[in-house]
Amino acid sequence: MVFSGSSAALSHTGKVRANNQDSGYSGANLFVVADGMGGHAGGDVASSIAIARLEGLDRVYATTGEAEKALEDAIHAAATDLINTVKTKPELAGLGTTVCAIIMVDDYAVIAHIGDSRIYLYRDDALTQITTDHTFVQRLVDSGRITPEEARYHPRRSVLMRVLSDMEADPEVDTFVMPTRPGDRWLLCSDGLSGVVDDTHTAKTMALGMAPGRTADILLKQALDAGAPDNVTIVIVDVGGQHPLVSGTPTVVGAASNPQGVEVPAARTGRISWFHPARQAANEPTHFEPAAEYLEELIEEDRRRARRRRIGWIAGLVLVLALIAGALFGAYQWTQTRxxxxxxxxxxxxxxxxxxxxxxxxxxxxxxxxxxxxxxxxxxxxxxxxxxxxxxxxxxxxxxxxxxxxxxxxxxx
Structure with missing residues (x-):
């Protein structure tokens, strides 16, 4: 069955980045957001390759299982494409991209996800995050080490534990199927939106009931008003509803909308550390995929940071108490001169x-x-x-x- 509803996609460079490394796709049955990373052109190339591989899936499927298998195979094929790209252009080594995608099949949403781009569902006046971030801080949240609110401001919040890259030909991708119904609003977005606009404000905007394009515009403005330090890509999908599909022509936004315009930079020089990536300009990536053996070191680093934070709080408390005690003692000494x-x-x-x-x-x-x-x-x-x-x-x-x-x-x- 061809999807019945309306959708919109937009992508913006943001206020800090010099170029847009995100890509988005909104079609008849397929909807995708890819957040690229890997330097000035690496992210552009990676997200464009992901969209190019996935857009061939925008068709009607007989079953949800067929669509789920197609999504997983296409994402693995995109990983192979990234590896082959780096073989021919080694200056792009380290490129990667997140992928979150939905294929609508009858009354179901078939979902695939890797990285920290997110899929939300707005239903019955409630916004629910459907995907789970494949990030270091999400592991800390899951293990109870930090709260979700602390995760929003954690210095390692952009460290990805899973991502589509040139280092893994068979990445682990989350795929699952969810029932959907008329009135549902699906939101796919890069962390350029979810990282700066909280769920409360996103839910209020989704609740306005405006057309997908207008809703996406409002969310983008909120991200820009908050500083938009990263690229912002938004795809909104309404199931049924009062806003009919204006055109069946797929919409491609971001880097993938002009893949021929992506400029490959000169080869990088010098050694780049995983823990201290070189930053030559404001548009350098803020997230990367660490090798698996770094996880324990990152967790230990977070423990050290937590210990330093506790010691700092204790030292500050002791200092405040000492200042209060000193002030009280000085005041008492003054009273004894009267x-x-x-x-x-x-x-x-x-x-x-x-x-x-x-x-x-x-x-x-x-x-x-x-x-x-x-x-x-x-x-x-x-x-x-x-x-x-x-x-x-x-x-x-x-x-x-x-x-x-x-x-x-x-x-x-």
């Missing part, structure tokens, strides 16, 4: 206190310094009440002067 005159309720006499007449919780900021022996009872009523309410003074000498005046007032009566 004096005031008050009454001792037990002896009923006038007393000179050191400190200030306040308390901090159960702690008093003053102590009796000198009992003058002057009975409160002999003082006139006004002066007695004044002493009981406490008389602040500037110095100990001032305190003695005021006490002498109180004594004189008694003698003058």
């Amino acid at each position: 004096y005031f005159i008050g009454a001792d309720e037990q002896t009923a006499t006038v007393v000179i206190f050191r400190g200030i007449p306040q308390n901090v919780g159960p702690f008093s900021l003053s102590t009796p310094y000198e009992d003058t022996g002057l009975p409160l009872a002999v003082l006139p009523e006004f002066e007695r009440e004044t002493v009981q309410q406490k008389i602040p003074v500037d110095s100990l000498d001032d305190a003695h002067t005021i006490v002498d005046q109180l004594r004189q007032n008694i003698g003058s009566e």
Whole structure:
């Protein structure tokens, strides 16, 4: 059965990259996003090769099993194409691409996925991520080492553990089949969108019910407003719905839309480390595929980073507590340079206190310094009440002067 619905595809270089290494495809039954990597032209070539190999699958299938097998075989063939390309153009060594693809067969979506490009399903006012990223940080999330929110800002969030590349002729590809129904909205996107626009805002945009092309435009604007540090590629597929397919002509976007325009650079010089890839320009890739033996080293690196983070938090907390303690001690020392005159309720006499007449919780900021022996009872009523309410003074000498005046007032009566 030919797919009944509407779709749209767009791709944008973003605000940082100098060229677009993404590719996208929207056809009659097939929908694909490929996010290329591997230097100035390597990513362009890789994603274009993937689209060129997959677009031949845009036809009607008798069963979902037939479509699933076709997808897996085509992706493996694309891996072989990448390997052969590097044999003829060794300057492209290290190129690779993610692939996420859907073939619609009757009431089912046949899905294939490798890398960190994503497929989402918007259904019943809820957005669900259908694919699982093949990334280092996703393994950390799956093992409970970090939270999904921490994964969004992890320094290794772009390290791919699985990708279509020139290093593996038989890559492990996730394939599965899901039922779909009228009203479903499918979103395929590169991490240029999912990495900067969170699911909440994506869901709100999908909920507007606008045509796929308009919806894709709004999502792209959100990515650009957030800085768009990477290429952004979006394919939206509506199943049935109120937006009929305008044209059955396939839409190819990104690097694959002009494969003849991809310029192959001169051979790279110097040694490139997996852990410190050379960055000659802003458009250099931010993600790469490490060999399997590096996984434990990456996990240990993350443990060291977590330990350093904990030590930093503890050291910062200790420093803050020390500063607070120092400030409190300094404030207390200052209070001990002050004096005031008050009454001792037990002896009923006038007393000179050191400190200030306040308390901090159960702690008093003053102590009796000198009992003058002057009975409160002999003082006139006004002066007695004044002493009981406490008389602040500037110095100990001032305190003695005021006490002498109180004594004189008694003698003058």
